[in-house]
Amino acid sequence: MEGGRPSRHEGVAPLDTMDALTQLSFVVHAMLERTAAEHDMSIVLARMLGILRDRRPTVNELARLLELDKSSVSGLVARAERRNFVQRTPSADDRRSVRVSLTEEGRRLTTAITAEFGAEVAALLSGLTPRDADALTRIAGTVVLSSMHRHGIDLSQVRE
Amino acid sequence: MEGGRPSRHEGVAPLDTMDALTQLSFVVHAMLERTAAEHDMSIVLARMLGILRDRRPTVNELARLLELDKSSVSGLVARAERRNFVQRTPSADDRRSVRVSLTEEGRRLTTAITAEFGAEVAALLSGLTPRDADALTRIAGTVVLSSMHRHGIDLSQVRE
DNA sequence: TATTGTTATACTCTATAACTATA
DNA sequence: TATAGTTATAGAGTATAACAATA
Numbered sequence A, B: 001m002e003g004g005r006p007s008r009h010e011g012v013a014p015l016d017t018m019d020a021l022t023q024l025s026f027v028v029h030a031m032l033e034r035t036a037a038e039h040d041m042s043i044v045l046a047r048m049l050g051i052l053r054d055r056r057p058t059v060n061e062l063a064r065l066l067e068l069d070k071s072s073v074s075g076l077v078a079r080a081e082r083r084n085f086v087q088r089t090p091s092a093d094d095r096r097s098v099r100v101s102l103t104e105e106g107r108r109l110t111t112a113i114t115a116e117f118g119a120e121v122a123a124l125l126s127g128l129t130p131r132d133a134d135a136l137t138r139i140a141g142t143v144v145l146s147s148m149h150r151h152g153i154d155l156s157q158v159r160e
Numbered sequence C: 001t002a003t004t005g006t007t008a009t010a011c012t013c014t015a016t017a018a019c020t021a022t023a
Numbered sequence D: 001t002a003t004a005g006t007t008a009t010a011g012a013g014t015a016t017a018a019c020a021a022t023a
Helices: A017-037 A043-054 A059-066 A070-082 A104-124 A130-150 B015-037 B043-054 B059-066 B070-082 B104-124 B130-150
Strands: A086-090 A098-102 B086-090 B098-102
Touching (some): A017 A104, A043 A059, A043 A098, B015 B104, B070 B086
Antiparallel strands (some): A086 A098
């Protein structure tokens, strides 16, 4: 998880698979956190706004996409609305539902954060050979897809 | 960050790479979260216990390792102590400091979580060819090390 | 004066349970 | 009855600022 391996200061012991993946995950996560924090946002909030870039989901749909309880999403949306990042629109067909969508300011911020994070990722990978960078992208994509498949997640639901 | 489009910026990593890395990070993070949650722990708590496997740091040192404020760590340690995962020992040399260390129960839990998480990672990568699994480990390790180097983190402090 | 750790305070994020208004 | 969403409540996790004890 974090401590422990037979680490040597000289020669730098290679990380084992678990540590390499875990720490890579922490590095990317911390990077996302810093990028979001520069706009006074949490990762979850930035993630929700990212989802809203091309969708107008209901609270329930958002909860499924974020794997959170609907009450958690309700609060998340309320705080985002208070800051004028999103708006709630009564659903036309089902009067119990609301559609959540980005405001102009929310869209602007989301675009900015996405660009900044992309630049950070590029910097993170700048030390890799093009060959390794491509390999990482390809293999990471494979792992993500197989993980979704294992969890029975339909791509068309997630990506649209 | 999450949504779809192949929008592109000059000099910025293609969205494919950014999405692949981000989503891989989320997959691993969610996996850690589930594993920790099975023991009623958060990721941060599990991470702290992992750090304590081979160290007896002060609160300040823990704060540096976890990149948290000392007051956050103080609360984290207090909650962990209340659950009998760690203990605080007055430091011998500096009477302002305390050393934080695992209890027997904390050590047992940490070992269990580490093993479970290792099994999850193995399952996650089981669909990869051995060649790709090795490549992922090697490239992820490279990225992590260069990230640490860029942030001026000394390996001997982190790994020991 | 400076540092270590705790506490007071104030947020965000999260879940469960109870509620409302629709369906 | 069942579902969509909110609210009440409780708790973890986080940071800032103020504090006590020690250096």
